[in-house]
Amino acid sequence: MEYNPAEIERKWQGRWADRQVYKTYNNTTKPKYYVLDMFPYPSGAGLHVGHPLGYIASDIVARFKRLKGFNVLHPMGFDSFGLPAEQYAIETGQHPALTTAKNIATFKRQLNRIGFSYDWDREVQTSAPDYYKWTQWIFMQLFNAWYDLGHSANNGLGKARDIVELVELFEQSGNVNVRAACHEDVPHFDAARWLAFSERTKAEILLKYRLTFLSEEVVNWCPALGTVLANDEVKDGRSERGGYPVERKLMQQWMMRITAYSERLLQDLETVGFTESLKEMQRNWIGKSMGAELDFKVVGQDLSLTVFTTRIDTTFGATFVSIAPEHEWIPRLTSPDQQAAVAEYVLKAKNRSERDRMADVKTVSGVFTGTYVINPLSGEKIQLWAADYVLAGYGTGVVMAVPSSDDRDFRFAKHYQLPIVCVIEGTENMADPTEKKKGKMINSGFLNGLETADAIQLATQKAVALGVGKARINYRMRDAVFSRQRYWGEPVPVYFKEGIPHLIQVDELPLILPEIDEFKPTPTGEPPLGRAVNWKYQGQYEYELSTMPGWAGSSWYFLRYMDARNDQVFADRAAMDYWREVDLYVGGTEHAVGHLMYSRFWHKFLYDKGLVGFPEPYKKLLNQGKIQGRSSFVYKLKTENKFISKGLRGQFGEVAELSAPISLVQLDVLDIEEYKKFRPEFIDAEFVLENGQYICGDGVEKMSKSKHNVVNPDEVCDEYGADTLRLYEMFLGPIEADKPWSTHGIEGVYRFLKKMWRLFYDEKGNWQVKEADPNKEEWKALHKALKKAEEDVEHLSFNTSVSAFMVCVNELSSLKCNKRAILADLLVMVSPYAPHITEELWEQLGHATSITQAIFPQWNPVHLVEDSFEYPISINGKVRTKMDFAADLPVQEIEKQVLTSPAVQKYMEGKPAKKVIIVPKRMVNVVI
């Protein structure tokens, strides 16, 4: 009987399903372990071999933890709302729900084939009404909340509170004493005025405080997709999906006040197990900078411009002020004679797309407004310029320009010949004074002689004393746009009454996505939901027509798995208190500033509301690397219908590189006949061979259809079986590393499985397991591997644990060991990696019908202790000989034996030993 993966895997996958082996219960006394994969978007292309990399790793951890006696939550689901299904619907008219259902079925079939131990009873789909009901519910909680920045709440970091409490505060004393995260333009009012406001005004004011709010914002508008996008969905001025140009546009949008949580999102990074580089990405995205605000009085007007700076110490070097061209005060700040020039410049800057503006950051442009402002510390009268290097959206949109210590200000001043005053000692004679940014202050009045840090402190104090400034912290992170003018997303549970948004009733959830005839915007430019017939709240009020973005559903799904079928609450509090944080979260870095940021934000909100009992959702994050495609190339002469083998290029003239489907290439050798079938136009082509074969070139590229290099896991399962695929993907290298897919090494792990099989069956297929007691050598081979494999899984070093299995099987093979006691433990050890073959052999061993049910709790092998060690003996750092010592020999005794050994004395040449260094279980070094 040969190892036959196809038969074994079919058998066991069937049994696992029938017996519901992987069903997980919330009510056990076992300790819990929650291991989660980032759920996939079910694309039409199905899985390729890159997807399962992380899933295999998490499945190994899940199975391993079950062996160790944990109650393991290891679920899977689908992030099934999103753009591709909708784009496909626009092109083909097919309903996104249908394509999505079809794609999910394909994904599930492929996942099950690999043998993952998911509890499918807990599956979630973000596009299912019984799921998005709760996404809508969380939206409503956000709408009904405001953020109290308070002095004492949550250690001074503030927390979200119910909007009703805000109304109470307003009724008591207006908003003067309320410290809340809100729009800056809320006017002050006292209790009497609040009570006197109309209901409408009250609603408008409250909207400016809510954690999700409607607002006129400059947003990323993508005309090709017909929707707005969040900042993290825009890369280099183009949409991440599809790569279409993105414009800036002022639109009314639903926003999420993630900025209220900036400081907490930043600080709590210290408490989570993310990699340093990923934390750094999030820190950059939050972009905290500590600095100061400073007011520059406008000459001849009763008006001040506030700038934000991190270098208030250099204020004496501020020789002009720059203002963003989009700034709303520009008309007021322009002198009559500069009116025309400024207007022209502002218009030009506006029409320049975001992308153009980024493309030439080196080009300097700006225009003098004709207005002067007063430097508040030096009293100097300086020019005010409009310049597009100043961003309207960051800080105050106004910058004090210090050409002597800021690179951009320096370029600008050079270009327009504006004055430059050096304020740091040693920069006076430098061609580019901005290269030295810190040092003793000069030319700076009361700051002269101070070092940078002290100067910042004193300058800030002085500004406060003069009433012209204050210390200020700025964050780069913006509030997140929450509207998408698309169909295939969660409807926003809001209707409009006289232009004011109102929530629908909780018992009216879910607000079902209505059917529409076409998935395009309406002729009047409204979102697709505008097409829904008779879709009105209580038959008369307009619903919100935009839908939620893709990240809404994925921002809380990890909680739903804990109690996936609950129709009373989003998840039962007791279930969440049992499962708590995700112990291990596995996924790619592409979600570093999107999903991982938004879900932390929502989670913290739920925490503030007392709905969950822990402030961070993920304990440890493992970023698996990407598997790139390995493309194969053939080389065709440009002038002839002739293909040249890789090694012979250059002997025939210029060649063109064509990609060849990797299915037609085995170990770099091209199947010429199949290639001709694939490209019939080359049916008569001549192939110049080397050693009788056509050798292809290769290169590493992203896996994609157009490059003919996609490898489907089904193909690998067909040829080698799921266990080989699982082992091989783990064996490929460290899980975090990016690596090209290559089948070059897959034979190795396949051989390993066959070799393991042969420990149980002889060549003729006879069962050959013996009951005899294993000898010491056999135990040692096994326990070495057990120890290593166990440590490696704990450290998520899967490649080295696979190596340990291979060593073990090699050793047992050469010892001809087929003793039951050894083989049983070997199976247990390998089972998380190759569950099918191990269960099959385990069943044959006759101990149980299922490893998962029978033996987990008692797997706690006692590692065999080494009873003697071989020490290399080095003299002055050079290894000269080796000696054996009993394991429990005291170091003094080792030292004595070493020094009296003839072999050592030979090298010591009669000199006395200065010292003897004994590294236990390692080596002995004698220094003379």
Place this chain on the structure above:
RNA sequence: GCGGAUGUGGCGUAAUUGGUAGCCGCACUAGACUUAGGAUCUAGCGCCUUCGGGCAUGGGGGUUCGAGUCCCUCCAUCCGCACCA
């Protein structure tokens, strides 16, 4: 420009975290068993060598009895952010 990481045989990688560098696998070489092998088994496999040994972890320097590992410096590659004041 700023930030993060990485650099070891022909290739993918390993090294008990400062202790004999190269585990495991691929590829390759030789042999065995075979009608056959893209099956299996055995042996070899960093480089040089006068067979004593010598040299090797991107380059150079340092700390140490001892450095792939720690420190300094230069070089190269990958990733992230980028007019953020």
